[in-house]
Amino acid sequence: MNPFLLSAPALALFGVMLVVPLIMTFILSFHSFGFYTGIEFTFGLHNYIDVLTDDYFYEIFGRTFAIALAVTVICVIIGTPMAFFLQRMRAWTRSIMVLIVLGPLLVSVVVRTLGWMILLGNNGVINSALMDMGLLTSPFRMMYTSGGIVVALAHVMVPFMVLAVWAALQRQDPATIAAAESLGARRSTIFRRVVLPQAMPGILSGSLIVFSLSASSFATPSLIGGRRVKVVATTVYDEFLNTLNWPLGAAIAIILLVAVLVIMVTWNRVVERQFAGVFQ
Amino acid sequence: MKNGAFAHIFTVLFAVFMLAPIGVVVAVSFTAEGFLEFPPSTLSLRWYWAILDNPDFIDAFIVSLKLGFVSALLATVLTVPAGLAIGRGRFRGRDALQALFLSPLTVPTVVLGISFLRFLSLFGMNGTFIGLAVCHAVIIIPFVLRLVLASVTGMDPSIEKASVSLGASPWTVFRRVTLPAITPGVVGGFVLAFITSFDELTVSIFIVNPSTTTLPVRLFSHIAQTTDPLVASVSTVAILFTVVVMLIVDRLYGLDRLLIGEGKR
Amino acid sequence: MAYLELDHLSKAFGPFQAVADFSLDVARGEFVSLLGPSGCGKTTTLQMIAGFEEPTSGTIRLNGRDLSGVAARDRGLGIVFQTYALFPHMTVAENVGFGLDMRKVRGKERKRRIAAALELVHLSHLAGRHPRQLSGGQRQRVALARALVIEPELLLLDEPLSNLDAKLREEMQLELRRIQQEAGVTTLLVTHDQNEAMALSDRIAVMHAGTLVQEAAPFEAYERPTTAFASAFLGKSNAIHGRYEGPEFVTKDGVRLAAPAPAADGAGAAGDVMLALRPERILFVEEADAVVSGKVVERVFLGDQWLFKVATPVGELLVTRRNGGHAEPEPGATVHLAWAADHLRVLAPEAAA
Numbered sequence: 037m038n039p040f041l042l043s044a045p046a047l048a049l050f051g052v053m054l055v056v057p058l059i060m061t062f063i064l065s066f067h068s069f070g071f072y073t074g075i076e077f078t079f080g081l082h083n084y085i086d087v088l089t090d091d092y093f094y095e096i097f098g099r100t101f102a103i104a105l106a107v108t109v110i111c112v113i114i115g116t117p118m119a120f121f122l123q124r125m126r127a128w129t130r131s132i133m134v135l136i137v138l139g140p141l142l143v144s145v146v147v148r149t150l151g152w153m154i155l156l157g158n159n160g161v162i163n164s165a166l167m168d169m170g171l172l173t174s175p176f177r178m179m180y181t182s183g184g185i186v187v188a189l190a191h192v193m194v195p196f197m198v199l200a201v202w203a204a205l206q207r208q209d210p211a212t213i214a215a216a217e218s219l220g221a222r223r224s225t226i227f228r229r230v231v232l233p234q235a236m237p238g239i240l241s242g243s244l245i246v247f248s249l250s251a252s253s254f255a256t257p258s259l260i261g262g263r264r265v266k267v268v269a270t271t272v273y274d275e276f277l278n279t280l281n282w283p284l285g286a287a288i289a290i291i292l293l294v295a296v297l298v299i300m301v302t303w304n305r306v307v308e309r310q311f312a313g314v315f316q
Numbered sequence: 317m318k319n320g321a322f323a324h325i326f327t328v329l330f331a332v333f334m335l336a337p338i339g340v341v342v343a344v345s346f347t348a349e350g351f352l353e354f355p356p357s358t359l360s361l362r363w364y365w366a367i368l369d370n371p372d373f374i375d376a377f378i379v380s381l382k383l384g385f386v387s388a389l390l391a392t393v394l395t396v397p398a399g400l401a402i403g404r405g406r407f408r409g410r411d412a413l414q415a416l417f418l419s420p421l422t423v424p425t426v427v428l429g430i431s432f433l434r435f436l437s438l439f440g441m442n443g444t445f446i447g448l449a450v451c452h453a454v455i456i457i458p459f460v461l462r463l464v465l466a467s468v469t470g471m472d473p474s475i476e477k478a479s480v481s482l483g484a485s486p487w488t489v490f491r492r493v494t495l496p497a498i499t500p501g502v503v504g505g506f507v508l509a510f511i512t513s514f515d516e517l518t519v520s521i522f523i524v525n526p527s528t529t530t531l532p533v534r535l536f537s538h539i540a541q542t543t544d545p546l547v548a549s550v551s552t553v554a555i556l557f558t559v560v561v562m563l564i565v566d567r568l569y570g571l572d573r574l575l576i577g578e579g580k581r
Numbered sequence: 582m583a584y585l586e587l588d589h590l591s592k593a594f595g596p597f598q599a600v601a602d603f604s605l606d607v608a609r610g611e612f613v614s615l616l617g618p619s620g621c622g623k624t625t626t627l628q629m630i631a632g633f634e635e636p637t638s639g640t641i642r643l644n645g646r647d648l649s650g651v652a653a654r655d656r657g658l659g660i661v662f663q664t665y666a667l668f669p670h671m672t673v674a675e676n677v678g679f680g681l682d683m684r685k686v687r688g689k690e691r692k693r694r695i696a697a698a699l700e701l702v703h704l705s706h707l708a709g710r711h712p713r714q715l716s717g718g719q720r721q722r723v724a725l726a727r728a729l730v731i732e733p734e735l736l737l738l739d740e741p742l743s744n745l746d747a748k749l750r751e752e753m754q755l756e757l758r759r760i761q762q763e764a765g766v767t768t769l770l771v772t773h774d775q776n777e778a779m780a781l782s783d784r785i786a787v788m789h790a791g792t793l794v795q796e797a798a799p800f801e802a803y804e805r806p807t808t809a810f811a812s813a814f815l816g817k818s819n820a821i822h823g824r825y826e827g828p829e830f831v832t833k834d835g836v837r838l839a840a841p842a843p844a845a846d847g848a849g850a851a852g853d854v855m856l857a858l859r860p861e862r863i864l865f866v867e868e869a870d871a872v873v874s875g876k877v878v879e880r881v882f883l884g885d886q887w888l889f890k891v892a893t894p895v896g897e898l899l900v901t902r903r904n905g906g907h908a909e910p911e912p913g914a915t916v917h918l919a920w921a922a923d924h925l926r927v928l929a930p931e932a933a934a
């Protein structure tokens with residue numbers, strides 16, 4: 037059967053419900069907004085100029101990408117070893133650990149973030165415990181800070197990293213480790229020269245997933261950052277549902293989309309060049 | 317290679333990190349007080365009974381269930397033929413088609429949310445259940461597609477030829493051979509799609525109205541105002557629901573396989 | 582003293598005895614094959630020599646040195662794995678160079694040895710490729726070069742040709758033999774392919790259910806199998822069951838046959854014995870010269886030869902005949918068979934054969 041005929045229903049859905057809405061958002065971003073008149077169907081770059089000339093927005097974009105970068109680094113640092121350990125566990129322990137590591141992915145981000153709010157608050161679990169132990173005299177502020185957002189987002193994102201690295205590890209032939217050993221390599225050398233390089237594609241693709249999801253995340257920054265610590269996604273939300281300046285919100289969203297796409301494409305280019313021929 | 321002491325300690329700390337926020341929500345939900353308290357000084361089910369006095373949450377739960385089911389069904393029905401075409405064929409435009417169907421994964425969800433809002437409101441469809449279901453179908457199709465693709469490419473293509481040679485009609489081939497062969501992927505895709513839709517917040521928050529508010533949106537709005545033990549008890553029910561689904565999935569399909577999206581182990 | 586000595590080697594996995602009391606001596610420069618059916622413990626034996634499995638009991642000595650307690654990485658053996666286990670992220674040259682890096686061989690010397698090893702396997706032109714860009718036969722050679730470049734005291738090969746197609750496998754057999762002789766390295770090959778074992782090795786060790794059943798040069802092993810298992814596993818064989826009555830052999834169906842005298846050690850002199858007879862030693866003769874006569878049940882044309890299944894009073898016999906280009910008896914035809922009595926091998930019958 038013709039592949040396009042088979043794909044036609046899904047293609048129709050995507051045409052009407054994805055492509056058209058995205059184009060409309062793009063067009064919307066060139067319109068203007070009047071406080072009394074609502075959306076005016078003018079056509080110009082003023083929204084983009086507004087965003088790109090305002091330090092306020094630079095701060096928001098800067099914070100967003102800084103948070104995403106920090107989350108990515110943390111996920112690499114804790115997710116990669118976890119995947120290695122998972123690979124080497126006994127079947128029974130591993131199946132439990134898989135549930136613990138991957139299970140949270142299925143729990144709503146809102147619920148997980150609520151958990152972090154309870155943990156991180158000034159009267160929260162962590163601060164109370166530290167003060168009870170006498171390690172702190174006054175609470176250490178974690179709610180409504182970028183640091184708090186990073187911690188909670190790392191929790192939300194780290195399963196993706198573990199999954200990506202683990203998938204790469206499972207594709208390895210375990211005999212390559214035995215081969216390296218028979219050639220005289222010690223444990224650390226095997227890890228550095230045989231296991232890690234083979235896991236690298238997983239680490240790199242996991243990083244990309246974590247970074248792009250973090251940069252566009254909404255629920256966690258919104259609840260932990262509150263009104264004060266705004267990121268791009270929460271700014272777009274405010275423009276749409278509070279200020280009602282849809283054209284400006286659309287322009288911010290389009291900039292986010294373009295930034296994320298540029299980062300993805302560049303990253304993939306670099307990775308492909310690095311690994312040309314190795315992992316096709 | 318075996319795991320050493322460092323690995324064991326690391327694993328335990330990692331498990332604590334993963335479970336702490338979830339455990340703490342469950343723990344505080346059993347408080348008898350009117351505020352969040354950890355650990356609860358006295359245990360009670362007071363806040364579970366309180367859910368019954370808040371039909372908002374129950375309604376939202378029901379909306380989410382219905383929405384998850386309808387959108388996952390829609391996504392699965394549309395994706396299976398497309399997945400068969402993409403996974404099987406070598407035709408011009410195959411990569412483009414696959415990239416298109418996976419693209420909702422790369423577009424930031426806020427961008428999708430406002431685009432759906434803009435589009436639906438032009439047709440007065442904003443806040444309708446149908447509108448919500450169709451939008452959810454778009455964002456969950458990539459998850460279904462990945463699993464369907466994995467099982468299609470993992471399928472031995474000659475079993476279809478074998479059944480044709482035995483005299484099966486195209487429909488029979490599909491029903492008796494192809495579909496059973498890809499069923500694990502389809503079922504896995506449906507479940508993952510259901511859960512993704514059930515948990516979805518960022519798109520929904522733009523396109524719900526008070527009568528179609530989903531559970532995540534209801535929880536989010538409530539938490540944004542105030543964190544009381546009620547949200548903890550509602551969250552605990554949601555967690556319980558997810559745990560049950562997760563255990564079933566793990567038994568049937570393997571959680572790791574479902575999430576990695578690989579066909580064969 | 583032998584170069585490699587396996588001394589009463591045993592390996593148990595829980596209650597399961599994978600290798601039992603296995604002893605084998607290999608001389609320096611010799612090429613020995615471990616031959617046996619799937620699951621008989623060949624890989625396990627190899628893994629114990631390589632140091633990846635700990636023997637339950639017994640010792641392994643290489644060049645007089647006891648290997649027990651020596652870590653796999655310090656044994657200095659060259660191993661070619663069944664899956665080749667090439668490092669996918671390294672080029673051919675880097676794969677080959679890995680073992681040299683571990684030995685801190687640097688600079689010019691490193692380059693020279695990599696080049697020499699690739700020269701040996703005829704792969705110099707592919708040094709910059711990654712394993713994924715190679716064919717199966719080429720990967721196999723890289724694995725070989727990687728194992729040989731460290732000038733191992735012993736080369737271990739675990740079914741190195743089993744992933745190759747039939748034609749390539751034959752080519753690689755010749756290659757492997759040439760490379761082994763050029764490198765002069767003592768080699769132990771594991772295989773379940775009897776032709777491969779016979780084509781390649783100086784000596785074959787036939788394994789069955791974890792034990793060594795026979796070790797001999799290929800011709801010797803084929804001509805004088807010492808057990809029913811070895812006789813059936815190495816090539817095709819007919820089994821004629823019966824017993825000796827005095828000097829005469831009587832089959833279980835009561836046919837008297839001229840047979841070699843029972844072995845001097847008395848094995849088989851009393852009780853049931855089995856005569857093994859190679860299908861190619863049976864001749865079609867005139868009725869007057871026949872040892873037995875029978876009816877052709879089946880006939881298979883194999884190109885260079887014909888294979889017959891003939892129902893006779895001593896049981897069904899397989900007979901092969903070189904294809905001489907003329908008509909052969911059809912199924913249903915009566916044929917007369919004869920063989921020289923000294924082609925019969927007297928063996929103790931085995932349940933498993």
Ligand SMILES: Nc1ncnc2c1ncn2[C@@H]1O[C@H](COP(=O)(O)OP(=O)(O)OP(=O)(O)O)[C@@H](O)[C@H]1O
Nearest residue numbers: 594597599617618619620621622623624625626773
């Ligand atoms: N780690 C293990 N635990 C338990 N049993 C094992 C283990 N490794 C091997 N065995 C068993 O030991 C026996 C011998 O295994 P081995 O791998 O040595 O066979 P083999 O002769 O190499 O077979 P093949 O030709 O199929 O590779 C098999 O029955 C196998 O099931």
Ligand SMILES: [Mg+2]
Nearest residue numbers: 623624625739
């Ligand atoms: Mg084996």
